[in-house]
Amino acid sequence: MSDTRPAGYDPYAFEPFAVTVDLAVFTVRESRLHVLLVERGQDPYRGAWALPGGFLLPRESAEAAARRELAEETGLTEQTAADLHLEQLRTYSDPDRDPRMRVVSVAYTALVPDLPEPRGGGDAAHARWTPLSSAAPLAFDHDTILADAHGRIGAKLEYTCLATAFCPREFTLGELQQVYETVWGVELDRPNFRRKVLATPGFVEAVEGEPRRTGGRGKPAALYRAGAASALHPPLLRPEGRQQT
C-alpha cells in the first residue's frame, strides 16, 4: 500500500470496513456435486440459505478464519480440518454487497470427501449439504461466489491433482473418474482416463499390497492413494474445452 491516506490519518475516523470470509465447500455425493450451506437466522436474508463464513477475529488471518469456520460448520475437529484442501478464491468488495455496512469478503474454496451430515453445533445448527443445482438463490452475492468457485475447481481439475481432495484416503480410479465427471458434468472414457492418470507420475500411487475393493458389482478395483505431485503434466483437458479461473 502507498501513503495515499492523508497525513494525520486516523484509522477510526473512517467508516470502518468489516472483513469476513465466505466458504464454498464442495463434496461429491451420489454422483452429484454438493455444496455446504447454512440457513440464516437473522436479517437481512433471514431464512435464506447462504455460504458459511464469518468475521475475522482481531488477530486472525483470512485463511485461519476460513479454517476455523470450516471446522465449526462441518463439525470436524480443527485437527481434521487442518488437512482439508482450502484455497483462496477471490475477494468480493462491492460497496453494496451487504446492506448493513461495508463488508469485504475473502472467499475460499474447500474440497472434502463425502462427509457425514454436519452435526448441529454452533453455527452448524442449520448447515446442510445441498446439490449445487438447487443451491440458488442464495443470500448476498453468494450465487456469484458459488458460480466462481465452481468454475475455478473445474478449471483446476485440468492441470492439478486437486481431484484427489474429493476422495477418501484410499480410493479407486473409478471413484476418481466420478469426481471429474461430476464436477465437469461430462462422461469420460474409462480406459483412457485410467491410462492418463497412471501415466502421470505422482498423481496417484497404488496402495502397497495391492488390495482391492470388493463388495461392489463387477471386478474388484485396485486401491490408490493421492501421490506427491500437485501439478499435472501434461494437463487432463476436458472434452470440449472452455475454462478459466
Next chain:
Amino acid sequence: MSDTRPAGYDPYAFEPFAVTVDLAVFTVRESRLHVLLVERGQDPYRGAWALPGGFLLPRESAEAAARRELAEETGLTEQTAADLHLEQLRTYSDPDRDPRMRVVSVAYTALVPDLPEPRGGGDAAHARWTPLSSAAPLAFDHDTILADAHGRIGAKLEYTCLATAFCPREFTLGELQQVYETVWGVELDRPNFRRKVLATPGFVEAVEGEPRRTGGRGKPAALYRAGAASALHPPLLRPEGRQQT
C-alpha cells in the same frame, strides 16, 4: 457471511480493519520483465521501494480502487487505464503484515505494453519501472505478492491469450514470442511458436492490408492484433513444466 458476530454487534466497537489494494504492474522492456515500483516517503519502510497501491475509498470496490491507483501511478488517463488488463491476484491478510494497524490488502496484477516512464504526478512522483530481478527487497510483504504475481502470469500465459496485453495494439509474432520468453525465462523455437499461435483461432488476427514492420534488421514481419479469444485451446505449455496459480 454468517451471523457469527454477537447480537447487538457494533461495527465501531472492534478495532477497524483497513482495506487497501496493491498493484503488481508488469511490462516487458528490452527483453526483461519490469515491474512498477514507488518509493515510500513515510515510515514504516521510509525510502524503501514498494508496490503502488492505496486505500479503498468509502464507496469504492477493490477493482475500482485498483484501476484508479493504476491510472494515478502510470500517469495515464483513467480512460486509457480502463482498457488495461487488470486481474485480481489474491488477498493478503496476515495480522502483522503492516506494523501500524490491521490492513487487509487485495492484490491485483496488471499487464501493460511498454509505456513511457511514469510522469511525476501525485503518488507517481517516485514511481519507476524496475527490472523484476532487482526489485527485492520491497516494503511490507510485497516481495511475496510480487513473486505470487509473477507465478500467476507465467501460468496464465499457458492457457490464456494474456500475452497480447503486453503488446501494443499492433505487434509482430516475434514480439509476442518475446513476451513468452521474457516472462518464462526460456527460449522458444520460432517456427513452432508461430505455428502454434496461428493455429489457435482468435488468438491473433492479421491486420488488414497485411502491412509489415520495416526498419529493423532482417525480413519485415507481418503485423497482428489481439483476437477475440481469451482462452487457449489447446494450451501453449512451457518447455519443462511446472506451474500453478
Next chain:
DNA sequence: CTCCTTAATAGTCACGTTGACTATAAAGCC
C-alpha cells in the same frame, strides 16, 4: 451351479500435435 450383468483392466489403431530441424525469402550492414 451356471449364465448374465456389471465393472475393472488390457490392448489396438488412426489421427493430430509437438519438438527438432532444414530451407528459403527479404530486409539492413559493411
Next chain:
DNA sequence: GGCTTTATAGTCAACGTGACTATTAAGGAG
C-alpha cells in the same frame, strides 16, 4: 555484393489422445 539477421515455409519422427475391442473377475437371478 556478399554477409548477417529475422521472418516464414516445410519436413519428419515421437508421442499423446480419442474411439474401440477384448478379457478378467466379481455379484445376482434362476
